Amino acid sequence: MLKQALEFLDVRPGRHYIDATAGAGGHLKAILSASNCPDKIIGLDRDPAALSRLTGELGDGVQLVHSNYSEIEHVLPQLGISTIDGGILADLGVSSMQIDDPNRGFSFLNDGPLDMRMDTTAGWTAEQLINSSSEQELANIIYKYGEERESRKIARAIVAARPLQTTGELAELVGRCVRKNRKGPARFRDTSHPATRTFQAIRIAVNDELGSLEKFLRSALKLLMPGARLVVITFHSLEDRLVKQIFREAASNCVCPPRLPVCTCNHKSELLIMTRKPAIPDDQEVLANPRSRSAKLRAGEKTA
Ligand SMILES: C[S@@+](CC[C@H](N)C(=O)[O-])C[C@H]1O[C@@H](n2cnc3c(N)ncnc32)[C@H](O)[C@@H]1O
Incomplete structure (x- = not known):
C-alpha cells in the first residue's frame, strides 16, 4: 500500500520521518525521494539481515538502526531526536524476504529449522x-x-x-x-x-508481536508533534483491532469505563483519525501481490 501510505504521511521536505519497519526499503525509498532530505529519514528494523542488505543498497545518508520499534522512545534520543515533526510509518508483520527464506522458519511450504525470530x-x-x-x-x-x-x-x-x-x-x-x-x-x-x-x-x-505493537503505538503518540502523522499497515485482525483501539483512545476526550456516571480521567484527545474505516489495497495491487489482500491501513494526525 505504498501510494496510500505516502498520501497519508504527506511527506514534506525538511521534516523528520521514521520508517519503523524498513524491511526491503520500498516505503523508505519512497519517503526518501519525496522528502529529498536523507539526514532527516530514519529506518528501524529488528531483523539484522534486512538492515545489512538495505545499508548496502542505500549507502550513507539515511540512518538505519537495528531495533525493535517498541524501543523507539529510547532509540531516537540516542540519535539526538526528541520529537518527530513529519511522521512515523509502520508496515507490520514479516517481509517476503523473511517468508521466502526457508532457513528463517516462517514458511510451512518450505522445510527449514523452526526459528521464526525476526531478530x-x-x-x-x-x-x-x-x-x-x-x-x-x-x-x-x-x-x-x-x-x-x-x-x-x-x-x-x-x-x-x-x-x-x-x-x-x-x-x-x-x-x-x-x-x-x-x-x-x-x-x-x-x-x-x-x-x-x-x-x-x-x-x-x-516475537511478542502484540506486546511490541502496543508499546510502539503509545511511544509513537508521545513522540509526534502536532501536525505529524502516524500511519500503520496491519496484516491480521489481532493487529488491526489493537491499532483501532489505541487510535480511538488517543482520539477520545474520555477513556473512563462506560459504567462510571461522570468522567474522572481528564483524558484529552490528541489524535485526529484520518481513516474512519481502514484503507485497503485495490484489486490491481492484490492481483500483483496476493500477500497484500489482508492489509489494512489506519492513519492519524497528532493534534496536541
Ligand atoms: C512487511 S515488512 C516491511 C516492508 C517494508 N515496508 C518495505 O517496503 O520493504 C515488515 C518488516 O518489519 C520488521 N518488523 C516486524 N516487527 C518489528 C518490530 N517489532 N520492530 C522492528 N521491526 C519489525 C520485520 O523484520 C520486517 O522486515
Missing part, C-alpha cells in the same frame, strides 16, 4: 517454544494468536510428537489435526493451508 540475535526460537511449553500454554497460544478452533487438538498432537525440529514436521502434524471446509460454494471454502493459523500464532508468540 535472529535475540530471544527464543519457535523450536524452543514448541518443545518446552506445556500443552495448555501451546493450546492458549494457538487459540489466542491464531484464532484456531482446533487449538487443543493441535497442542495435544505437538506434545505427543515432541521434539519437533522443522517447519515441515509442524506443518504435517497440524495438517493431520485440522479439517478444512473445502466443500460447497467457492466463497464458503477455506482455501488457506491448514497450518496457516498455527504458524501465525507461534510467530506472534515468538
